[in-house]
Amino acid sequence: MSTAAIAETNTGISNAKLGTWTFLASEIMLFGGLISAYVILRSGSAHMVVPPRSMMGVPLATFNTFALITSSVTMVLALAAIQEGNVQRFARWIGCTIGGGLIFLIVKAYEYHHKWEEGITLSSNLFGSFYYTLTGLHVLHVTGGLVLMLYILVAGLRGRFTPASHDRVESAGLYWHFVDLVWVILFPILYLL
Amino acid sequence: MSVKATTHGGTVKHGAVDKSAEVRTYLVIFGCLAVLTLMTVGVAYMNLPHAAGVVIALVIAAAKVFLIAAFFMHLRGEGRLINWSLAVCLALVLVLIVFVLPDLGIHPIEDAARRAAHEIEAVSHGHYPGTPPAGAPAH
Amino acid sequence: MKDAHGHAGAHGHVEPQSFIWKYVFSVDHKVIGIQYLVTSFLFLLVGFSMMLLMRWQLAIPTPADDFDPEKLGMIRSLLNWMWPEKMPYGFMDPEFYNQLGAMHGTIMIFLGVVPLGVAAFGNYVLPLQIGAPDMAFPRLNMMSYWTYFVGGIVLMASFWAPGGAPQSGWTSYAPLSVVAPAGQTYWLIGMVIIITSSLFGAINFIVTTLNMRAKGMTLGRMPVFCWAQLVTAVLLLLAFPVLEAGALLQLLDRVAHTSFYIPKDMIYGATVFPRAGGGSPILWQHLFWFLAHPEVYVLLLPAFGIVAEIIATNTRKPLFGYKELVGSLIVIGILSFVVWAHHMFLSGMRTSLANLFVTTTMTISIPSVAVLTCLLLSLRGGSIRFNTPMLFALAFLPMFGIGGLTGLPLGFAPTDMHLHDTYYVIGHFHYVVAPGSLVALMGGLYYWYPKMFGRKMNETLGKVHFWLTIIPMNFVFFPLLIQGMWGMQRRLAVPTDQWHNLPVQGWSMMIGIAAAVLFVGQIPFVFNFFWSLRNGEKAAENPWNSTTLEWACPSPPPHGNFTREPEVFRGPYEYSVPGHKSDYWPQDEAA
Numbered sequence: 001m002s003t004a005a006i007a008e009t010n011t012g013i014s015n016a017k018l019g020t021w022t023f024l025a026s027e028i029m030l031f032g033g034l035i036s037a038y039v040i041l042r043s044g045s046a047h048m049v050v051p052p053r054s055m056m057g058v059p060l061a062t063f064n065t066f067a068l069i070t071s072s073v074t075m076v077l078a079l080a081a082i083q084e085g086n087v088q089r090f091a092r093w094i095g096c097t098i099g100g101g102l103i104f105l106i107v108k109a110y111e112y113h114h115k116w117e118e119g120i121t122l123s124s125n126l127f128g129s130f131y132y133t134l135t136g137l138h139v140l141h142v143t144g145g146l147v148l149m150l151y152i153l154v155a156g157l158r159g160r161f162t163p164a165s166h167d168r169v170e171s172a173g174l175y176w177h178f179v180d181l182v183w184v185i186l187f188p189i190l191y192l193l
Numbered sequence: 194m195s196v197k198a199t200t201h202g203g204t205v206k207h208g209a210v211d212k213s214a215e216v217r218t219y220l221v222i223f224g225c226l227a228v229l230t231l232m233t234v235g236v237a238y239m240n241l242p243h244a245a246g247v248v249i250a251l252v253i254a255a256a257k258v259f260l261i262a263a264f265f266m267h268l269r270g271e272g273r274l275i276n277w278s279l280a281v282c283l284a285l286v287l288v289l290i291v292f293v294l295p296d297l298g299i300h301p302i303e304d305a306a307r308r309a310a311h312e313i314e315a316v317s318h319g320h321y322p323g324t325p326p327a328g329a330p331a332h
Numbered sequence: 333m334k335d336a337h338g339h340a341g342a343h344g345h346v347e348p349q350s351f352i353w354k355y356v357f358s359v360d361h362k363v364i365g366i367q368y369l370v371t372s373f374l375f376l377l378v379g380f381s382m383m384l385l386m387r388w389q390l391a392i393p394t395p396a397d398d399f400d401p402e403k404l405g406m407i408r409s410l411l412n413w414m415w416p417e418k419m420p421y422g423f424m425d426p427e428f429y430n431q432l433g434a435m436h437g438t439i440m441i442f443l444g445v446v447p448l449g450v451a452a453f454g455n456y457v458l459p460l461q462i463g464a465p466d467m468a469f470p471r472l473n474m475m476s477y478w479t480y481f482v483g484g485i486v487l488m489a490s491f492w493a494p495g496g497a498p499q500s501g502w503t504s505y506a507p508l509s510v511v512a513p514a515g516q517t518y519w520l521i522g523m524v525i526i527i528t529s530s531l532f533g534a535i536n537f538i539v540t541t542l543n544m545r546a547k548g549m550t551l552g553r554m555p556v557f558c559w560a561q562l563v564t565a566v567l568l569l570l571a572f573p574v575l576e577a578g579a580l581l582q583l584l585d586r587v588a589h590t591s592f593y594i595p596k597d598m599i600y601g602a603t604v605f606p607r608a609g610g611g612s613p614i615l616w617q618h619l620f621w622f623l624a625h626p627e628v629y630v631l632l633l634p635a636f637g638i639v640a641e642i643i644a645t646n647t648r649k650p651l652f653g654y655k656e657l658v659g660s661l662i663v664i665g666i667l668s669f670v671v672w673a674h675h676m677f678l679s680g681m682r683t684s685l686a687n688l689f690v691t692t693t694m695t696i697s698i699p700s701v702a703v704l705t706c707l708l709l710s711l712r713g714g715s716i717r718f719n720t721p722m723l724f725a726l727a728f729l730p731m732f733g734i735g736g737l738t739g740l741p742l743g744f745a746p747t748d749m750h751l752h753d754t755y756y757v758i759g760h761f762h763y764v765v766a767p768g769s770l771v772a773l774m775g776g777l778y779y780w781y782p783k784m785f786g787r788k789m790n791e792t793l794g795k796v797h798f799w800l801t802i803i804p805m806n807f808v809f810f811p812l813l814i815q816g817m818w819g820m821q822r823r824l825a826v827p828t829d830q831w832h833n834l835p836v837q838g839w840s841m842m843i844g845i846a847a848a849v850l851f852v853g854q855i856p857f858v859f860n861f862f863w864s865l866r867n868g869e870k871a872a873e874n875p876w877n878s879t880t881l882e883w884a885c886p887s888p889p890p891h892g893n894f895t896r897e898p899e900v901f902r903g904p905y906e907y908s909v910p911g912h913k914s915d916y917w918p919q920d921e922a923a
Contacts, residue, residue: 009543011274015468018543021275022535025282026573032286033577033622037592037615039290044298047596047610053237062234066227069261073223076265080212080219122588126610129590133581163210177265184257187230188250192237274542285570285669292673293618295685 016167020174027141031182034137038130038189048126053192055118057111061191064107065183071100072180075173085163087156094153097176101146108139134186141179148172222264229257347891357478359470360891364477365456366784369777371477372448375484376770379439380854382432384847385411387808389424391844393826393837429825430499431491431515437502438519441631442526443484445765448773449634450568451480451533454561457780458537460882460889461555463546463898463920468539476532483525490518501823503624506593506616510585511600520583527576530568537565546881546920548900553919555880555904556651559658560637563665564630571626571669578619585611592616614679621672629668631765633661635728635772636703642725642779643707645878647714648915650905653706660699660706667696677745678752686745693743700736704729720794724775727802731771735763738813753823756816759809767805774801774857781861782875786887787868793860800853807846811839877916880904884920 009015042048078093112132115121120128152172155161161169233253237246263269268276348354355363388407401421404412408422418428459467467473490497495513498504509516541562545554554562581592589607593616596609636657644651651657673681673689708729716722738760741747751757774797782788815836820827827833827840874883885894898920906917 010545011542012272013274013543015539015543018275019469019472019535019539021278022538022569023531025278026531026534026569028279028282029285029570030573030577032282032289033574033619034580036286036289036293037577037581037619040293040298040615040618041592041610041612043294045610045612047608058234058237062230065230069223069226069230072261072265073219073226076219077216080216083210084212122584123590123608125608126591129584129588129592129608133584133590137580174266177261180265181258181261184261185254188233188237188254192233192250193247282570288670289574289618289622292670292685292688293615296618296673296681297612297614 014167016171017174020171024174024178027178031134031137031185034134035185035189038134041126041130045126050127051118051120055115055120056191057114058191060107060111061187064104064111065187067100067103067107068180068183071097071104072177074100075176079166079169079173082156082161082166082169083163087159087161090156090161090169091153094149094156098146098149098153101142101149104142105139105146108135131190134190138179138182138186141182145172145176145179148175218264222260225260226257229253229260357474359466359474361455361459361467361470361473362784362889362893364473365452365454367477368447368452368455368480369784371481371484372444372452375439375443376445376448378488379436379444380851382436382439384851385419385424386429386432386436387840387844387847388422389429389825390827390840392841393423393828395421395423424825426825427496427499430501430823431497433823434498434501434504434519435487435491438487438498440765441502441627442523443480443487445631445769445773446530446627447480449638449769450530450537450561450564450630451476453557453634453638453773453776453780454533454537454564456784457882458558458561459540459544460783460885460893461558461880462541462544462549463881463884463894463900464540464544465892465894467536468544469536472532473536476529476536479525479529479532483522483529486518486525487522490515490522493518503620504582504616505620506582506585506613507595507598507600507605509582509616510593511605517583517586520579520586523579524576524583527572527579530572534565534569534572537561538569541565546898546900549881549898549919550900552655553900553903555637556640556654556657556661557634557637559661560633560640563661564633567626567630567633567665567668571623571630574619575623578616578623581619582616614676617676617679618673621675622669625672625675626665626668628761628764629664631769632732633664635732635769636661636707638776638779639707639725639728639772640710641878641880642721642775643710644905644907645779645876646717646719646722646725647711648717648907649710649714650903650907651706652709652712654903654905657703657706660702663699664696664703667692667699671696671743674743674745674748677748683745690743690745694740697736697740697743704733704736719778720789720791720798721775721779723795723798724771724778727798728768728772728775731763731767731802731805732769734810735760735765735768738763750819751816753821754816755812755820755822758822759812759816762809762812767802767809771802771805779876780882781864782868782871783882783887783889785865785868786871787864787866788871788875789864789868790860793856793863797853797857797860800856801850804846804850804853808843808850811843815839874918877914879906879916879918881919884918 009018011018042050074093074096078090078097081087081089081093115128115131120131122129122132149172152169155168233250236249236253240246241249262279268279347360348358354360358364358367388411399421404421411419411422415428418425424432455467455473459465493513493515496515498509498512498515498519500509500512500516504516504519541554541558581590584590585592585594590611591607591609592611593613594605594607594609594611595613598605598607598609640651640657671689671692673685674693677686677689711726718726738756742751742757742760778789778794816822818836820833820836821830824830824833828837871887873886875887876883881898881900884898899922900919901921901923902917902919904919906912906919908915909917
């Protein structure tokens with residue numbers, strides 16, 4: 001982050017970063033609300049038919065989890081690279097992050113198709129409804145994150161970011177880690193339990 | 194204009210910084226996340242009792258969330274403001290779950306338990322389920 | 333360093349010159365504040381008109397025995413001509429009544445009072461009071477206004493949807509809302525858009541307040557209004573997403589045939605509703621009220637802030653218990669998240685859980701009373717100036733008092749059983765919002781108008797407006813409490829169909845007349861607003877001799893707000909300090 005910005009705000013945290021965290025707080029409540037609804041009906045509804053694990057495609061979802069946590073670590077590596085002033089390495093790691101996100105989306109598309117064929121649809125049962133709603137909203141967030149990453153990549157290659165000024169990389173990174181973090185929670189509660 | 198520690202540790206003087214120590218940390222965290230992911234999947238396939246399975250899966254998920262938040266999102270280096278705000282958020286989500294669960298979630302189970310307890314008590318007092326206990330006022 | 337460079341980010345934009353960038357897509361917090369002000373007043377007018385139509389229907393719900401359709405009065409002919417199907421002969425179709433009821437609530441809350449209290453005054457005054465040149469994210473601020481605008485249009489467009497506007501109340505209880513006509517979908521989409529707008533605003537307010545304060549403006553020196561806005565922003569930020577989640581689920585229930593809120597084998601229209609089922613309608617109520625109770629405080633906290641500012645200025649003495657006031661605001665903010673289910677005592681909730689919510693609800697009345705007490709005690713020993721803003725602020729105290737105290741029986745589960753779904757509930761929350769919040773916001777407008785437009789509003793017209801507002805309002809809302817205690821049910825287009833509503837039906841005529849007077853009473857205000865733009869008494873920098881920072885910049889403030897970098901030396905309410913040369917000691921005046 002820009003060191004000049006640090007000194008100029010009352011809290012010592014730059015506006016961009018504080019704004020991002022504030023936004024993430026609201027995101028926590030959004031996903032928190034949906035996950036609460038799921039937890040409540042999962043334990044309270046007598047009519048939520050949870051498909052057997054074999055139908056859920058756990059190996060594929062595990063692979064997807066790896067794709068996301070890998071893209072998360074490449075994101076911090078990109079941040080470290082730009083903090084060292086190495087734009088080439090920064091671009092390479094952001095590229096990897098975008099790749100991880102894309103793999104996640106492709107696998108997800110295949111999964112959706114497969115589950116729909118198996119009869120787990122949005123309206124077939126409460127479980128399916130929650131599955132598609134929760135993961136669907138997450139997929140939207142991943143897609144939004146990829147757009148953000150593309151912007152970061154292009155701006156980085158144009159030399160917009162320096163070791164002293166890269167607020168946006170940091171904010172984008174926070175968002176991306178948050179998306180990863182949501183998946184880390186969704187994966188066990190939807191696939192494993 | 195010299196600036197003291199940034200949020201990522203390391204001393205900066207405007208220009209570039211050596212991040213190799215942090216990069217090592219990131220890779221270690223990545224390793225931990227990978228192992229935890231494999232663990233949670235492995236535990237799921239052990240077919241433990243449901244409650245135990247839930248607890249273990251949630252503990253592992255919480256550990257992963259903690260690692261990502263603390264290291265990748267650098268919460269470790271953040272001040273009280275951000276950390277406390279996030280704690281408030283988590284508390285609110287918990288409030289939502291914990292306050293609504295007794296209303297819509299677990300109460301069928303609990304009601305069944307209470308009914309069972311009542312029946313046991315009734316039987317031990319020589320009554321049978323469905324008959325009013327002795328001394329109960331007539332309607 | 334801050335003084336030398338100004339604040340990061342906000343000075344980044346220069347003042348645009350073309351009309352469209354200066355007044356339409358402006359990123360200046362003052363222009364955006366005024367945009368919000370005008371738009372929310374328009375929506376308040378729309379919502380008020382809907383209420384007038386409903387009161388008209390309630391005053392005379394059915395034709396009298398000697399009713400002659402050939403000889404309609406002027407108003408009935410007009411209504412018959414305007415809505416021949418919805419209001420034949422001026423008698424309202426019950427479905428239309430439901431639509432107006434739902435839209436009146438939605439518009440007044442989400443498009444009227446909240447944007448006025450939070451977005452309009454918050455945007456305009458907050459950066460000035462903390463000594464910032466603008467909001468932390470000016471472009472986000474602009475987006476916030478325009479998303480609000482679009483959300484408002486989507487909501488209003490629902491009147492032209494097949495089947496008309498939403499009919500399920502502003503609470504949109506499932507499963508009725510799920511099976512309702514298309515208007516409900518508009519409502520849900522509109523709400524998601526408005527929620528997004530609120531989130532933009534909340535992020536901006538929080539970051540601005542925490543990060544952009546002038547030198548010396550510590551948190552403990554912030555005016556109460558800023559504290560109120562900060563707490564409000566946190567409530568919006570954390571409560572609204574939960575409704576967004578709930579609205580998303582309801583939207584899917586409607587368009588994608590999921591069954592989050594549809595129980596198994598629900599009977600609808602004499603057949604089983606064709607859904608998988610298994611969901612819970614009560615879940616919607618929980619998600620909705622998790623937002624909507626903090627929302628009540630979103631309506632209220634800015635009003636507290638405004639009243640505190642006006643009272644301090646016009647009593648010429650420091651506020652009684654600044655720390656207690658601020659502390660109470662924060663405690664209200666926290667507790668408001670754990671009281672929501674007191675709206676649901678009749679949903680079949682178990683007693684032990686109900687007891688929990690009774691307890692939290694009674695607890696939250698403590699800080700609310702503390703706020704009121706501080707404001708009331710602030711009057712003691714003051715040399716009060718009875719100008720128009722002060723009249724509104726003074727009226728707020730007893731009016732909010734009635735609103736708050738009538739809420740206690742609703743917070744107790746046993747008494748709520750009797751009062752639930754009666755006009756008593758309507759009387760209670762309208763006392764909080766209309767003679768409470770809205771009156772305080774009116775006071776705020778009279779108070780900050782000189783800052784916004786450089787001229788004072790006319791005092792005589794202002795006082796006429798005040799009395800024509802406060803008296804009819806009480807004649808509108810107090811009878812509702814009486815009707816409700818008799819057991820008159822709300823939400824009925826023709827309450828006379830039920831025998832038990834008949835004894836108190838007579839009050840409805842009086843309420844209708846009072847509502848019409850209230851409407852007429854707003855004409856002096858509208859006239860005054862526009863007339864004073866050109867003809868009002870010119871206002872200098874500090875027309876009320878006030879201490880806070882918004883009075884340290886020119887009226888109206890230029891782009892970038894302050895002509896000199898403000899620096900704060902003392903707390904916000906240093907009035908009548910012994911030994912000081914005047915009876916007010918501005919925050920930025922060096923000792």
